[in-house]
Amino acid sequence: MKYKQCLAACAILLLSFSTSSALAAADASGPSKVQLQVGKTWKLPAKPLDMVYSLDGKKVFILTKQNQVLVYKADGALLGKIDVEKGVSAIDIAPRGEKLFLINQNNNSFTDLSVDFAVNIDISGSPYVGQENAPVTIAIFTDFECAFCGKAVPLLEQVLENNPETVKIVFKNMPLNFHKFAVPAAHAALAAEKQGKFLEFHDELFAISPKLSPEDINGIAIKLGLDIAKFTKDMNSPAIKQQLAKDIKDAEDAGVTGTPTIFVNGIKVKKRSLSAIQNLIDGEIAQKAK
Structure with a gap:
């Protein structure tokens, strides 16, 4: 009985396959139903x-x-x-x-x-250290729960020490979704900037990163002598949230996919070493001197 059932099942499968093939052939020979819509067109200057x-x-x-x-x-x-x-x-x-x-x-x-492409990074309103009108701007996108970001801090400190008159370092936030306290930490650092303490808060966060908690954030604010009422209000304000959203959008526009990501006058740093960054700085200064 089972043998006959197996034969019947095989016959049904063969019939189904033959029918599907015939329908496909019929569709192929019928009128085309492809719909076209022009997405974009632009003229080229050469063939x-x-x-x-x-x-x-x-x-x-x-x-x-x-x-x-x-x-x-x-x-x-x-x-x-x-x-x-x-x-x-x-x-x-x-x-x-x-x-x-x-x-x-x-x-x-x-x-x-x-191939390297210089990107435009909007640094207006972002915290920075160095000369305001320095010819070279180093922008760094960080996450306060990123261990590699913390390791980039002494590197950039050395870069600034070696180039005090020509370099400005701008800090941009890019909290990653899988880091629980990265967003509150970014809000806190930007709130500390309202009291002129961004860099100190930034350094304190990375000193204890990647293990952060609300208690750590409040403890740093107290340690730095911030006005706690103002700090808490600023940290939860729409303005601070908008500033962080702008940083994230700027990161997306610049093609940032991870942290830390560093740019020298819009050119992405591929090798995070003192010599590699210095070479980019020297190249930018030489270019501006022409």
Whole structure:
């Protein structure tokens, strides 16, 4: 009996498959039902040869016949131009566009280029140390429960000590969702700024990070001699919450995906070392001197 049931089941499956295949073939031969909608179009200054999108959808790289790669934002705003050798006929990129790969048919070569884009970071109203009008601005996005952020503090202190007249360090917040007290700590540090104690509060938080609690935050406020009533009111004010929301939005716009992330005049620091940051600073100063 079971054998017959098995045969019947197999027959049903075969019939189902045949029917599905026939329907698919019928659909394929029927009229097209594809709907098209133009998302964006922009004119190019030269004949395009190849193009590629970054996987995050934020950048478009277009190789032109004029031996250039034009880099656009997804909305068509031009980010920059990269000159390439004659004969480059195909391009590709790393996932976020941080590397550009070139194929040259003239000399049968492959080239791997690192690509850096300077981003505009709004630092208005953000706490800072250093000369207000310094030619080089270092912006750092941090999370007060991030252990690596705490390790970046002495590094930037050394950078400022080595460049007292040319560098300003601006502090931006990017509390990560999985850190329970990162948002209250950011609110607290910004509230302390209202009483001129941001840097001291910042340093105290990182001295005990990543294990933070409401009691720790209040204890730091008392230790620093803050007006507790004003501190508590400011910490919970809409203005402070809006300032933190702005920092988070600025981080998103700058492509920040983790903490700490450091920028030197809008150029992302890839290697967090004293020499690497100093090289970027020296390059920016040399560029401004031209």
